[in-house]
Amino acid sequence: METKVCIIGAGPGGACAALQLAQLGISCIVVDKAVFPRDKVCGDGLSGKVLTILERIDKGIGQRLQQAAFKMDSWGVTFVAPNRIGMDIPYRLDYQNNRNDPRGFVCKRIDFDNFLVEELKRRPEIRLFEGVSIDKYELKEDGYHLSDKEGKFQVKADLVLVANGAHSSFTKDVAGIKMEPEHYVAGIRAYYKGISNLNPDGFIELHFLKSMLPGYFWVFPLPNGEANVGVGILSSVTRNKKVNLKKLMLDTLATDPVMKERFKDSTLIGNIEGYGLPLGSKKRKLHGERYMLIGDAGYLIDPFTGEGIGNALYSGQIAARQAAAAIAANDFSDSFLDAYDLDVYRILGPELEVSTKLQKLIKYPWLFNLLMKMGSRNKQLKDLMSCMFHEVDLRKKLGNPMFYVKLLFNR
C-alpha cells in the first residue's frame, strides 16, 4: 500500500491528526496495534483543551462528545496541600449559574478513545487498520517503508506521524530521545466504587501528600459512583527512594486518617495498573526527515498536572497542518518540518515552562501549605487561581518566586 501520510497510533494524538487531515481533504492511513475499544492507563481527566481542539476541527465532534453519556462533567479542581488544607478552584467563576457548557470531563479512556476511533470511521478519507503493530521502519529515497514484524502488513508513506505513545520505539531508536528519570513520571491507576465525599460538581481532587512529593495522589469522580484513583511520582524519586507505588497507594488508603474514612466502604474494580508519563519539562527535537512526533511519543505531558491528552490533541492538529504544507510543497525534509517544532513550542511552550517551574516549587511543602492557607481565607487569591486555568500569563506569576514574596508582605 502507498499513502501520503501514515499515522502510527490511534490514541488521542493520532486520531486528532487524522481528523484534522480529513478536514483538510487529505487522505491517510492510521494503524494501531490494539483493537478498539481498548483501555489506556490514565487518570481519565480531560481538561478544557480537549473540547476546544475537537470543536475547532469539527463542531459536530464537540457536540457529540458533550452529549455522550459515558463522561462526568467536572466544574473544577480541589487542591489539597501537604498540611491537608484544601481549596476548591472552579474552572470558571460563574459555574453555579451557568451549567450549559462544562469544559472539563472525567471519562474512562476505554470510552473516550473509542469515541474518537468511531469518529475516524465516519470519515471516508481515513483508512484505519486495527490489531496491526508497526515494528519496522526504513527510510528510503521514495519514503518511509513501514511494516509489522513478519512483513505481512506493509505501507509506504511520504510522511509518518508517530503517535504511538510513551513506549514508542520510533522515538527511542529513530528520533534518539531516551527516557530520563528526571523528566518522566511513573503512574498507577485504579477504579474504585463507593468512595464517600466525592464532590457533587465533579471537582477532581489532587492531594499533594507529604509522602508523595513532588508527586500527588488523585481522586477523579466518574459516572455511576465510580472514581479513578491513582498516584504519580517523578521516576528519579521512585528510583532513588525505591518507592513501590502500589504499596504506597494501598498503605495511604488504609492508614491516612482522611482517606481511611472515605475509602472504608469502597470496592476496588479490576486491577491496579501502571504506565509511564513522558514529560515536556525539557525541549526536544520533535521531527526529522519524513516524520513528526505527536503527544506522548514527543514527550509533551504537562510536568505539573500530568495532563497529556490535551497536548496530544494540540500536537496532532499542528502536525496535520504541517503535513498539509509539506504535501503542498512536496518537501518532507528535516528542515521543512522545522516549522512543526516552532509551532508546537510557540503554542504549548509557555505553559510547559510555567508547569516545569511549578513542579519544582512543590518540592517545598511549606510554600504550598502557605498558599493554600492564604487561598482558603482570601477570595481574591482564590479567584486569581481560577483565572489561571485560562490564562498562561497569570499562571506565569505562580512560577515566579516574587509572587510569593509579594503575597507574604501583603497579607
Ligand SMILES: Cc1cc2nc3c(=O)[nH]c(=O)nc-3n(C[C@H](O)[C@H](O)[C@H](O)COP(=O)(O)OP(=O)(O)OC[C@H]3O[C@@H](n4cnc5c(N)ncnc54)[C@H](O)[C@@H]3O)c2cc1C
Ligand atoms: C497513570 C497516568 C495518569 C494519567 N492521567 C492523565 C489525566 O488525567 N489527564 C490527561 O490529560 N492525561 C493523563 N495522562 C497522560 C495521557 O494518558 C497521555 O498523555 C495520552 O494518552 C497521550 O495520548 P497519545 O495519543 O500520545 O498516546 P496513547 O494514548 O498512548 O496512544 C498511543 C496508541 O498507539 C498504539 N501503538 C503503540 N505502539 C504501536 C505500534 N508499534 N504500532 C501501532 N500502534 C501502536 C497504542 O495501541 C495506542 O492506541 C496520564 C498517564 C498515566 C500513565
